Amino acid sequence: VVGRLEYGEVSVDADLVPEVTESLRSRADSTSGRQIYIGSRDNRRRNFAGLLTVALCALVAFYTARTFSPIGNVSHNEASDAGVVMEEMKASNGSTVKDVVKSAKAKVDALKAKLAKAVAQVKKLASNTTTTAKVESKETTTTVVKQKRTTTTQKATITSQKATTVERKTTTAEEKATTTEKKATTTKEKATTTEQKATTAEQTTATSEKKSDTTIAKDEGKDKKGDAKKPDPSFGWPAEVYWPRLFCWSVMNKDNPQEVSTMKMQVKLHIGISSCERFAVLSGVRMYLGEGHKWKNGTAVKVYSWRNPAKAVPMGNLQAGDETNSFKNTEIFINAWNILLSSKIMEGDIDWIIKADPDAVFFPERLRKHVKPFSWGKQTKTPMYFKNCNYKGPKLYGALEVFNQAAMLKLNKHMAWCTGLPWGGWGEDEFIDKCMIRLSAKALQDYKLVGDHRCMSAECEATDRASFHDYKSPELYQNCWNRSKNSEKYIKKMAQGHFFCCTSPGNHADPCNTCNPGASTKPNQGWCGSSKRQCKGCGGGSEWCKFDKKKKKNVAA
Numbered sequence: 001v002v003g004r005l006e007y008g009e010v011s012v013d014a015d016l017v018p019e020v021t022e023s024l025r026s027r028a029d030s031t032s033g034r035q036i037y038i039g040s041r042d043n044r045r046r047n048f049a050g051l052l053t054v055a056l057c058a059l060v061a062f063y064t065a066r067t068f069s070p071i072g073n074v075s076h077n078e079a080s081d082a083g084v085v086m087e088e089m090k091a092s093n094g095s096t097v098k099d100v101v102k103s104a105k106a107k108v109d110a111l112k113a114k115l116a117k118a119v120a121q122v123k124k125l126a127s128n129t130t131t132t133a134k135v136e137s138k139e140t141t142t143t144v145v146k147q148k149r150t151t152t153t154q155k156a157t158i159t160s161q162k163a164t165t166v167e168r169k170t171t172t173a174e175e176k177a178t179t180t181e182k183k184a185t186t187t188k189e190k191a192t193t194t195e196q197k198a199t200t201a202e203q204t205t206a207t208s209e210k211k212s213d214t215t216i217a218k219d220e221g222k223d224k225k226g227d228a229k230k231p232d233p234s235f236g237w238p239a240e241v242y243w244p245r246l247f248c249w250s251v252m253n254k255d256n257p258q259e260v261s262t263m264k265m266q267v268k269l270h271i272g273i274s275s276c277e278r279f280a281v282l283s284g285v286r287m288y289l290g291e292g293h294k295w296k297n298g299t300a301v302k303v304y305s306w307r308n309p310a311k312a313v314p315m316g317n318l319q320a321g322d323e324t325n326s327f328k329n330t331e332i333f334i335n336a337w338n339i340l341l342s343s344k345i346m347e348g349d350i351d352w353i354i355k356a357d358p359d360a361v362f363f364p365e366r367l368r369k370h371v372k373p374f375s376w377g378k379q380t381k382t383p384m385y386f387k388n389c390n391y392k393g394p395k396l397y398g399a400l401e402v403f404n405q406a407a408m409l410k411l412n413k414h415m416a417w418c419t420g421l422p423w424g425g426w427g428e429d430e431f432i433d434k435c436m437i438r439l440s441a442k443a444l445q446d447y448k449l450v451g452d453h454r455c456m457s458a459e460c461e462a463t464d465r466a467s468f469h470d471y472k473s474p475e476l477y478q479n480c481w482n483r484s485k486n487s488e489k490y491i492k493k494m495a496q497g498h499f500f501c502c503t504s505p506g507n508h509a510d511p512c513n514t515c516n517p518g519a520s521t522k523p524n525q526g527w528c529g530s531s532k533r534q535c536k537g538c539g540g541g542s543e544w545c546k547f548d549k550k551k552k553k554n555v556a557a
Contacts, residue, residue, distance in 0.1 A: 052118065052122070053119065053122070056111070056115045056118070059111065060108060060111060060112070060115070231292060231293035231294060231295055231300075231301045232278075232292075232293070232301070233292050233301050233302065233303045233304065234278045234279060234280055234345065235277075235278065235292060235293045236248070236270075236273070236274050236275055236276045236277055236278055236279045237270035237274060237275050238275055238276060238277055238364065238365075239270075239275055239365060240365040241365045241368045241369075242277075243351075243368070243372075243375075244351035244352055244368055244371055244372060244375040245277045245349055245350050245351045245352075246276040246277055246278075246350070246351070246352050246353075246354055246364055246367070246368070247276060247277065247278045247279070247280075247345060247346050247350045247352075247353050247354070248273035248276035248278075248279045248280075248353075248354045248355075248356060248362070248364065249273065249279060249280040249281065249282065249336075249340065249353075249354075249355055249356075250263065250273055250281050250282070250355070250356055250357065250358050251281075251282050251283070251308065251329075251332060251333065251336050251355075251358075252281050252282065252283040252287075252305060252358050253283070253284075253358075254283045254284045254285050254287060254305075255284075258472055258473045258474070259358045259359070259472075260287070261473070261474045262358050262359065262472075262473065262474050262477050263281055263289060263305075263358055264289050264290055265474045265477065265478065267289045267290035267291075267292075267303055268290050268291075269478075271481060272356070272361070272362045272477075272481075273354070273356050273362060273364075275364050275365075276354070276364045277349075277350070278345060278350065280306055280340070280345065281305040281306065282305060282306045282307075282308040282336045282339065282340075283305040283306075283307070283308060284307070284308060284309070285305075285307060286304050286305060286306070286307045287304060287305045288302060288303075288304055289303045289304060289305060290302075290303050291303065306339060308332065308335055308336050308339060309335070329427065329428050330423045330424075330426050330427065330428050330430075330431045332428070333428035333431065333432070334419060334423075334431070337411070337415070337432075338415065341408070341411065341412045341415070346405065346408045347405070347409070350405055351371075351375050351380070351404065351405060352367075352371050352375070352402060352403065352404055352405070353402075353403045353404075353405065353407075353408050354367065354400065354401065354402050354403075355398070355400075355401040356399070356400050356401075356467065357398065357399050357400075357469060357470070359469065359470040359471050359472045359477065360399045360400055360450070360467045360468070360469045360470065360471075361460065361467060361468040361469075361471050361477055361480045361481050361484070362400065362466065362467045363466055363467065363484070364466075366463070366464075366465070366466040367402070367449070367466040367467075370386075370402075370446055370448075370449060370466060371386075371402065371404075374404065374444065375404075380404065380405075380406060381406055382404075382406060382442055383403075383404065383406045383407035383409075383410045383436070383439060383440070383441035383442065384403070384404045384406070384407060384441060384442045384443075384444055385401070385402060385403045385404070385407055385436050385441050385442075385443060385444070386401075386402040386443075386444045386445070386446050386449060387433070387443050387444070387445050387446075388400065388402075388446060388447060388449040388450050388452075388455075388456065389447070389450075389452070389455035389456055390445070390447050390455075390456065391455050394443065394445050395433070395455070396429050396430075396432070396433040397429060397450065397452055397454065397455050398427065398428055398429030398432075399450050399452050399467060399469035399470065400449055400450045400466065400467040400469070401429065401432060402449065403436075403441075407436065407439070407441045410439050410441070411435070411439060414438075414439055417435075417438050417439065418431070418432075418434075418435035418438055418439070421434055421435065421438065448464050448465055448466075449465070449466050449467065450465060450466065450467045450468070450469060451465040451467070451468045451469070452468075452469045452470075453469065453470065454469075459483075459527075459530075460479075460480040460481075460483040460484045460487070461483060461484065461487040461530050461531075462484075462487075462524065462530070463484060463487050463488050463491050463524050464524055468480050468484070487530070490523070490531075491523045491524045494522075494523040495522075495523065497546045497547070497557075498546055498547035498554075499522070499523060499544070499545065499546045499557060500515075500520050500521060500522045500523070500529060500545055500546075501520070501521045501522075501528045501529045501534075501535035501538065501542060501543070501544055501545070502515035502519055502520055502542065502543050502545055503519045503520075503521065503528055503535075503538045503539050503541070503542045504516045504519035504539070504541065505519075505541055505543060508541060511541065511543040511545070511556070512543055512545035512546075512553075512554035512555055512556055513553055513554050515545075521535075521538075528542065532544040532557065543556055544556065544557045545557055
């Protein structure tokens with residue numbers, strides 16, 4: 001007996017089911033990432049087995065009902081296989097119903113056996129399918145787990161990479177900060193180096209122009225062989241600038257206690273003429289002035305004045321025909337010049353010779369700036385001296401007299417030319433001025449050498465002056481010296497702040513930025529520019545100004 005099914009025509013003796021090509025699989029939803037299990041070979045096998053079981057059961061029921069019912073009651077329209085059965089019954093040539101029933105039962109038993117066999121095969125197939133499904137499910141689960149682990153590992157790797165990136169960024173930021181700090185340090189070091197170079201250049205310029213020498217202690221402290229010299233009473237204490245080299249001297253009145261005290265103060269404080277490379281004081285008697293340079297054991301040499309045996313001189317009288325109303329001290333100074341020339345102290349490592357009055361507050365370091373332009377080259381062979389007063393023409397006032405070495409060497413050779421002049425009614429400054437003219441020395445004019453109350457007056461705050469005259473006691477002398485030194489510090493500060501005094505502004509609402517040409521006076525350029533107080537005293541419209549770096553313009557100070 002052959003059964004027909006809607007699923008397909010199948011022989012019971014066959015392998016029951018056709019081979020299904022697809023297996024149980026899963027794939028990921030491309031949009032949501034969920035696992036979608038597609039119907040596979042195992043699903044189809046289960047469906048077919050179910051349909052086959054239902055069909056066989058229906059066929060057994062059909063034949064059983066037909067066997068136990070009368071033949072005549074069988075309708076040929078009720079089952080599609082009735083005709084086939086009837087044909088078989090007719091072919092039996094009149095077999096009895098019992099034979100038919102017996103035959104039918106045998107066939108039913110055969111069908112049941114085949115059905116049992118089919119069911120066993122289906123169960124076996126289902127078992128294999130379940131096992132395969134379990135294995136594939138395990139594999140799928142393992143794969144999913146591996147994928148999840150891989151995903152977790154990837155996430156951990158990404159997190160590690162992010163952490164590494166953050167760490168690198170942090171390291172980069174630290175390196176940038178370190179680099180910035182190094183740049184700032186390098187900038188400071190460059191600024192410091194530039195400042196040091198500027199200082200070095202300034203010191204080099206100050207210490208060497210044609211003749212670069214070491215300090216005065218080294219210059220004067222060694223002989224030609226380089227051996228250390230004994231401390232000399234004439235050694236001075238130069239400060240700040242050591243070239244050109246100076247020899248400075250004064251004539252002291254032994255009978256004037258103020259002059260004596262003033263000279264002793266200069267030696268004690270190492271100021272005035274005692275701050276030149278060499279110095280000497282001449283007086284009517286040999287007088288102790290103080291301690292000089294020291295020996296290695298700490299014992300200092302004693303500084304005495306040089307004795308000048310000239311007699312005391314009277315004051316000059318212009319009405320009586322004298323050409324000075326000061327002391328007629330020419331003879332005293334002629335003797336002093338002769339003593340110095342014969343000692344040869346002005347020869348050797350000396351560039352300029354300065355005669356300063358005891359009451360002239362003197363700054364050798366400032367004088368060097370005035371004489372430096374004339375201290376190098378062939379011009380040093382030419383006798384030169386300075387006229388320092390512009391009163392009815394250039395004149396030499398005796399508070400500070402400046403000569404180069406060439407002038408002194410010529411004076412040493414031709415002093416007789418000068419002593420033969422009619423110097424009886426002259427002061428010593430007029431004598432030496434006319435002596436230099438007689439020797440054909442070159443007269444240089446510098447009216448800022450001295451601030452003298454009698455000519456070219458200037459107060460002690462004027463730091464461009466090398467000397468101030470006259471301060472006739474130790475107290476007055478030291479007060480002027482201190483004022484001038486303090487003014488140096490003030491001027492330096494004013495220069496850094498770009499201070500100035502405007503005595504004639506174009507616009508009184510903004511005087512510092514509308515100052516008329518020639519009406520601006522900077523510190524150390526005049527009385528009005530010395531301070532704010534003095535600026536305000538230079539006129540009602542005067543204004544003390546400075547440059548404001550933030551506003552980048554001049555403002556009232």
